[in-house]
Amino acid sequence: MSSLKVPASVPDPYEDAEQLKKAFKGWGTNEELIIQILAHRNARQRKLIRDSYAAAYGEDLLKDLDSELTSDFQRVVLLWTLSPAERDAYLVNEATKRLTASNWGIMEIACTRSSDDLFKARQAYHAPYKKSLEEDVAYHTVGDFRKLLVPLITAFRYEGDEVNMTLARKGSKYLHEKISDKAYHDEEIIRIISTRSKAQLSATFNHYHDHHGHEIIKDLEADDDDEYLKLLRAAIECLKPREHFEKVLRLAIKKLGTDEWDLTRVVATRAEVDMERIKEEYHRRNSVTLDRAIAGDTSGDYEKMLLALIGHGDA
Amino acid sequence: MSSLKVPASVPDPYEDAEQLKKAFKGWGTNEELIIQILAHRNARQRKLIRDSYAAAYGEDLLKDLDSELTSDFQRVVLLWTLSPAERDAYLVNEATKRLTASNWGIMEIACTRSSDDLFKARQAYHAPYKKSLEEDVAYHTVGDFRKLLVPLITAFRYEGDEVNMTLARKGSKYLHEKISDKAYHDEEIIRIISTRSKAQLSATFNHYHDHHGHEIIKDLEADDDDEYLKLLRAAIECLKPREHFEKVLRLAIKKLGTDEWDLTRVVATRAEVDMERIKEEYHRRNSVTLDRAIAGDTSGDYEKMLLALIGHGDA
Numbered sequence A, B: 001m002s003s004l005k006v007p008a009s010v011p012d013p014y015e016d017a018e019q020l021k022k023a024f025k026g027w028g029t030n031e032e033l034i035i036q037i038l039a040h041r042n043a044r045q046r047k048l049i050r051d052s053y054a055a056a057y058g059e060d061l062l063k064d065l066d067s068e069l070t071s072d073f074q075r076v077v078l079l080w081t082l083s084p085a086e087r088d089a090y091l092v093n094e095a096t097k098r099l100t101a102s103n104w105g106i107m108e109i110a111c112t113r114s115s116d117d118l119f120k121a122r123q124a125y126h127a128p129y130k131k132s133l134e135e136d137v138a139y140h141t142v143g144d145f146r147k148l149l150v151p152l153i154t155a156f157r158y159e160g161d162e163v164n165m166t167l168a169r170k171g172s173k174y175l176h177e178k179i180s181d182k183a184y185h186d187e188e189i190i191r192i193i194s195t196r197s198k199a200q201l202s203a204t205f206n207h208y209h210d211h212h213g214h215e216i217i218k219d220l221e222a223d224d225d226d227e228y229l230k231l232l233r234a235a236i237e238c239l240k241p242r243e244h245f246e247k248v249l250r251l252a253i254k255k256l257g258t259d260e261w262d263l264t265r266v267v268a269t270r271a272e273v274d275m276e277r278i279k280e281e282y283h284r285r286n287s288v289t290l291d292r293a294i295a296g297d298t299s300g301d302y303e304k305m306l307l308a309l310i311g312h313g314d315a
Helices: A013-024 A031-038 A043-057 A061-068 A070-083 A084-095 A103-112 A113-127 A133-140 A143-154 A165-180 A187-193 A198-212 A227-237 A241-254 A262-272 A274-288 A290-297 A298-309 B013-024 B031-039 B042-057 B061-068 B071-081 B086-096 B103-112 B114-128 B134-141 B143-154 B165-180 B189-193 B198-212 B227-237 B241-254 B260-268 B275-286 B292-295 B301-310
Strands: none
Touching: A013 A031, A013 A061, A013 A274, A013 B227, A031 A070, A031 A298, A043 A061, A043 A241, A061 A070, A061 A298, A070 A084, A070 A165, A070 A262, A070 A298, A084 A103, A084 A113, A084 A133, A084 A262, A084 B227, A103 A113, A103 A143, A103 A227, A103 A241, A113 A133, A113 A143, A133 A143, A133 B086, A133 B143, A133 B189, A143 A187, A143 A227, A143 B134, A143 B143, A165 A198, A187 A198, A187 A262, A187 B134, A227 A241, A241 A262, A241 A290, A241 B227, A262 A298, A274 A290, A274 B227, A290 A298, B013 B042, B031 B042, B031 B301, B042 B061, B042 B071, B042 B143, B061 B071, B071 B086, B071 B260, B071 B301, B086 B103, B086 B114, B086 B134, B103 B114, B103 B143, B103 B227, B103 B241, B114 B134, B114 B143, B134 B143, B134 B198, B143 B189, B143 B227, B165 B198, B189 B198, B189 B227, B227 B241, B241 B260, B241 B275, B241 B292, B260 B275, B260 B301, B275 B292, B292 B301
């Protein structure tokens, strides 16, 4: 469930584009107006605003936002204004660059998007980067990380509900053997996790839990300094995206000095997907609402933009 | 260039469906009529005929073809009648089954289809098989074959013409080092071949040829009993699909006892794509036309269907 609040009557996109153009002019930028418009338009509407802006002024709205805004506010507005597929392509590209490298970021997109959405990100990658997404992921990762991340990011998982219980039992038994032997890097583990449908994986992990008395996640907590193992665990945890994103938000806000990078990414990528559920989960787990936690940890236009996206206040 | 001959005036699909229904009735099947209709309709038209057949008779045309026809003729008609994406999905599925297992078949589809067509095959896989295509490929292949085939079949290559010459030089140098060391199974070789765009790969292999005096293919001919090496070579040769398919046809026809499996697959999958070019290449390479070679090696309705698909005679 989306947390986005769109006004009952949305202005014509040319009108929105004109207002944005005005917001950039004169005595400093009018950030309030930018938030008022962009934080309250859905993906289709934002696309129309960008098209109208280009048609009316011969300029790219994203470039103007980039040059008018700064810091965390700039990042959240830019990420948000992109279409979901462009945004995911952008985030993966960023995650493959040396200074912003993040196996975690690649894994998160691979494991929490629907099959179609993940494929759309791969399609959206070609035009701006003149390469394929998996080409950059494979080039910029090494060893076991590559072996795990490339199949995850290139998967087009079956999304039906059918579960093969024989296969679930076999998978669970196999995983347990390998984990007992600490053979975490076994290629069959990667095969199972990167190719099976999410329904099949859930059945497999439930069987694991029922038969071995622990969740598979717990059995993978052997060594908390092993970055590969952390990533593998997270790939499994992402089967429950709501809980995954709650955790990312919790850790981002709890940090000494908020992790704006994580906070921005989760809010910009989930606002239009399942932010209402993530908020419920956050409240349940932390006894404080996400609105209050964000308000306590951020400030200024950045805070206002985040709060608007998570549905605080009116459109 | 397609070899398909479609009549100037194509009957209404309901009329075609009715004729096909008639062809199945009475004193044995009328194979001539089946060829006359199906071998002269393009993918869109065949789809309409299937839809019309289902609407008019409440039956599946493919099932009726399956029960009315036999042997090689049955196989070529069935494969041909499928849409290209369904057909590729079917062929990959078949190639992952124990009795019809074929790493070669998986590689051919992975390496000769456009990025979009390969993805469409993955989409078309979900509904009939209730799994993902890569799930079956990964499950049914082992070791180095899996390491090569899974990235190939899940690739969504960039298809622009841009070439990065620095990268081509680096790639060529790297490939030469590994090949000199007989490290054919090196994961970087697989990464380069499975992720780079075809334009980039051509530039890389041209650089290899220019700098080392041999084509990379020649340097990979070390050991002709090594099935993995053969597959790797073929994956490279598939960059030039016309030459690859000419070779498959040549070997299929030259065999003591034609290889109908290969012959059928190439004709059914390429008739609507580039069969005219493959025919030119075949003629150039074998000093006999493909029509004559096929007529000399096959017979009956199977021969007639193949010849119709490669554009022999009139629509």
